[in-house]
Amino acid sequence: MSRWKAAAIHLSISAVIASITAALVFLVWFPPPYGHAAGADQLILVLLGVDIVLGPLLTLIVYRHGKWGMRFDLVVIGLLQAGAFLYGMSIVVACRPVFVVGAIDRFVLVPANAIDAKDLAEGSQPQFRSLPWTGPRLANALRPEKAEDRNELLFNGLAGKDIERFPKFYATYADHHDALLAHARPLDQLDAKPGARAQVDRWLAARTRERDSVVWLPLTGRAKDMVMLLDRGDGRLLGALPIDPWL
Structure with a gap:
């Protein structure tokens, strides 16, 4: 087996693990629309970058068919990759909303x-x-x-x-939710924020909602602050938009 084939096999295994991890993070622990506010996109990029790049790259560097101690080298690489992955996952778990x-x-x-x-x-x-x-x-x-x-x-x-x-x-x-809803603001107050009017109009058109039926409040997260949209009548959370509420 060539070193390129060995690295490709290692990369395929890493990619499967990365896909499962990404699904767990973005669909379960950091579900929309909270992933961006909580910084999940940054965390997962670092985590999967280590998982996908570190192991296969080391395999590509050290692998040589028939080399004495090759099995030991691959075990060490696997342990290093697993350790880095588990450390990264511990940070993701601690930061999950x-x-x-x-x-x-x-x-x-x-x-x-x-x-x-x-x-x-x-x-x-x-x-x-x-x-x-x-x-x-x-x-x-x-x-x-x-x-x-x-x-x-x-x-x-x-x-x-x-x-x-x-x-x-x-x-x-x-x-x-009544007291919280009393502090909510009309969508018109978002229009002056950079790029907000176009985002709001697209969101309303996609859901066939009237502008005066939706209000908003700030949503503060670990990485980003966003705008939370609510139903003016019953206070239901309708979604969030990546608009800075403080500008």
Whole structure:
């Protein structure tokens, strides 16, 4: 077997693993429209770049048919590739979004590594006491009624730990979206943002929606901030557009 054939076989195996990984990341852990906001596209490019390039390239460099110790060399290459892949996957798992939280006047994409185990155990409902593996759960964060909770939230907020990182303040979105919807803005307020009018018009035309039936709120993520679109009447999440809400 030539080194080119050996490298091609290694590349084929790596490509299969990469395809499965990409499907898991983009369809399950970082489902649309949250992948871009959470930085999944950047993470997966690095991860798959290592997986596809590192192993086959090393195989191409070291492989020589009949070489003594060749099997050992290939095992070492496989272990190096597996180690790099598993390390990359651990970062992806830690950064995966676990909750989409309506926080006062915006939505926040909360990654797994942003919630402490102690805070998770205090979740207000069973679905908010565990980190999901099948995509982020939707919740609405309600302002606490107790003075001691408000004070705790104030001090934690000064340290950068805001309300969306406390599952004990979460509530079912469908039952508590009215206050959040009251902060939503009409689509006309997006028109002045660079490239926004064309994106919004394409989105509305594709879904045959009237402009005044949709409102928006900012969606903040680890990598990018976007615009979350909602139904003006019932507050349902309709999708997100890659428009910077702060410009």
